[in-house]
Amino acid sequence: MNLEVLRPGPLTTVQDLGRPGLAHLGIGRSGAADRGSAQRANTLVGNDAGAALLETTLGRLTLRASAPVLVALTGAGSVLLLDGAEHPRDTVAEVAAGATLAVSAPTWGVRGYLAVRGGIEVPPWQGSRSRDTLAGLGPAPLRAGDSLTLGPEPARPASGPVRVDVPGAASLQALLGPRSDCLGERGLALFWSADWRVGTQADRVGVHLHGPTLPRASAAELASEGTLPGAVQLTPNGPVILLADAPVTGGYPVVAVLTAPALDRAAQLRPGETVRLVPLRGHSLSLR
Amino acid sequence: MTRLMPYGEHGLLVELDDLDAVVALAAGLRADLPPGVLDVVPAARTVLVSWESADADEVAAAVRALVDSPSPVAVVGREHHLDVRYDGADLREVARLTCLPIPEIIELHTTATWTVAFTGFAPGFGYLVGGDTRLQVPRRAGPRASVPAGAVGLAGEFSGIYPRASPGGWQLIGTCPTPLWRPDAEVPALLAPGDTVRFRAVP
Numbered sequence: 001m002n003l004e005v006l007r008p009g010p011l012t013t014v015q016d017l018g019r020p021g022l023a024h025l026g027i028g029r030s031g032a033a034d035r036g037s038a039q040r041a042n043t044l045v046g047n048d049a050g051a052a053l054l055e056t057t058l059g060r061l062t063l064r065a066s067a068p069v070l071v072a073l074t075g076a077g078s079v080l081l082l083d084g085a086e087h088p089r090d091t092v093a094e095v096a097a098g099a100t101l102a103v104s105a106p107t108w109g110v111r112g113y114l115a116v117r118g119g120i121e122v123p124p125w126q127g128s129r130s131r132d133t134l135a136g137l138g139p140a141p142l143r144a145g146d147s148l149t150l151g152p153e154p155a156r157p158a159s160g161p162v163r164v165d166v167p168g169a170a171s172l173q174a175l176l177g178p179r180s181d182c183l184g185e186r187g188l189a190l191f192w193s194a195d196w197r198v199g200t201q202a203d204r205v206g207v208h209l210h211g212p213t214l215p216r217a218s219a220a221e222l223a224s225e226g227t228l229p230g231a232v233q234l235t236p237n238g239p240v241i242l243l244a245d246a247p248v249t250g251g252y253p254v255v256a257v258l259t260a261p262a263l264d265r266a267a268q269l270r271p272g273e274t275v276r277l278v279p280l281r282g283h284s285l286s287l288r
Numbered sequence: 289m290t291r292l293m294p295y296g297e298h299g300l301l302v303e304l305d306d307l308d309a310v311v312a313l314a315a316g317l318r319a320d321l322p323p324g325v326l327d328v329v330p331a332a333r334t335v336l337v338s339w340e341s342a343d344a345d346e347v348a349a350a351v352r353a354l355v356d357s358p359s360p361v362a363v364v365g366r367e368h369h370l371d372v373r374y375d376g377a378d379l380r381e382v383a384r385l386t387c388l389p390i391p392e393i394i395e396l397h398t399t400a401t402w403t404v405a406f407t408g409f410a411p412g413f414g415y416l417v418g419g420d421t422r423l424q425v426p427r428r429a430g431p432r433a434s435v436p437a438g439a440v441g442l443a444g445e446f447s448g449i450y451p452r453a454s455p456g457g458w459q460l461i462g463t464c465p466t467p468l469w470r471p472d473a474e475v476p477a478l479l480a481p482g483d484t485v486r487f488r489a490v491p
Contacts, residue, residue: 020326020327020340021326021327022327023327023328023329023336023338023408024314024318024327024328024329024330024406024407024408025407025408025411025477026407026408026409026410026411026412026413026477027411029327125471135410135411137411137471174296175294175296175297176294177295177296178293178294178295178301223331223332223333223334223444224331224332224409225301225331225332225333225334225336226295226299226301226327226329226330226331226334226335226336226338226408227336228295228296228298228299228336228338230296231295231296247409247410248329248408248409249329249331249408249409254295257295257296257297257299258296259296259297260297260298
C-alpha cells in the first residue's frame, strides 16, 4: 500500500510530535507546528497521538492511494477532496483504492494535518520523523513522484467526528517571559494592548508581528540563552513568536511565552491577520 | 546571585553568576534529570530547563538543591587538533579592536587549549572557552545574513566554528575544513562538552 504524491503543494512535510531531549546539542524539538490539530487528526484515524502524518502549508496537496485507507484532515480551513468530491475536516474519510485525495487551499489558517491510518512510514532521524526546516534534518519535504508507505494497522479503531469551531480573531494567552523587565511599565502595557499585525515573514521558525514601537526600559544587549517554541522575542523589528523550528538559543529578550493552545493558534496565523496578546496570570511557582 | 524565572508553562530559566556555575548546574542536572524534564540547555550565564509534563515546583527545588551544593562532575572529553586557514573577513577588524597585529592574533588563537564549555545554537556548534583574554572582542554590530560553513569566529569570551552556512554575528578570523556535523554518522557532532581543541594554522 502506498500514497503517491501527485502535487506536493507549497510545502508539505512529514511531522510527528518531534524529537525533544536534544536541545543541548543544538537540535530543536521540531514536530507539528499546531500540535493540537496533529494529535486530533491521528486520534480520529485510530493512530497514536504522536504518529507521523503530513503537515500541509496552504494546502494544494494531491495524493493517490494504491489501496483503501482511512484518513482525516484537521487544522486550517481546507476541505478534503476525494476524487473531486468534498469531504469535511475533523472527521474520518474512507479513501478507495486508486482514488485521489486532495487538500484544498484553506480559506483561513495556514497548516493542515492529514493523518493516514497506520501513520507515514519514512526512516526516522534521531527518534523522530519530523522535518526540521531550519536545520534541514529529518525526511525531505514532499515532491511530486514520491511514494509514501504506511505503518502497521493500529489496535485502536477510528473515532467519531469532532466539532471544532472556526477560530475568530487571534487572542493569544501568554505568561510574562523572563526578560519582560526590558520593557518599562508603559512598554508592557502597550505590548498587551496593541493590535499586532502578522507580517509577511512567517514560517515554521517564527511569525513576525508589526505594530507600535515599544518603549524599552533597557537597551542592553543580551547574551544568548535557551529558547522554547511559544517564546515571544523582542527584536529591533518588533515581536517575533517562535514556532516549532526556532533555534534552541537566541539573543533577543523574551518578554512573554504563549500557552500551548495559544501556540497552536499562532501556527495558523496568516500574513495581514490581527493578533492580540493577552496576559495569563502565572500559576504559583515558588521562586527566589 | 542565582535567579530562577518561569519560562512559560513548561520551562524554567536559571540565571547564574558565571560560566563555571552554568557548567556545574547543567552537568548536575544531566547526571540526574528531575522527573519529566526533557531538555537542559546551558548558555553563557543561564541554564534553561524544559519539560512537557512535570511539576514546576519540584524542578525548581531540584535546581536550588544543586545550586546550593554543587556536586563535582568531571567531564573528560576528547582532544581535537583542527586546521585553520586564517583568512577571515574580520581579521583586520579584530586587529583594530584588540590593538594586536594579525600574526599575534593567530599566535594567541593557536597556542591556547580551548575547551568546549557547551554546545547549542545550531547542530554541531561548540562554544569554546580558554582563550587569552586579549582575544575577547564584541560581536559585530549587525549579523551577516550568511556566514560560510567552517568559518572560525570570536565573540566575547568564546571562539567557535560554524558547522554550516547560517546567519551569524561573530567576528570571523578563519576557515576550518573539518566537518563538525555529519547527520548520518553514528555520533553526528564532532564536538562534545568537555572536549579540548587546539588550532593549527595552515596556509
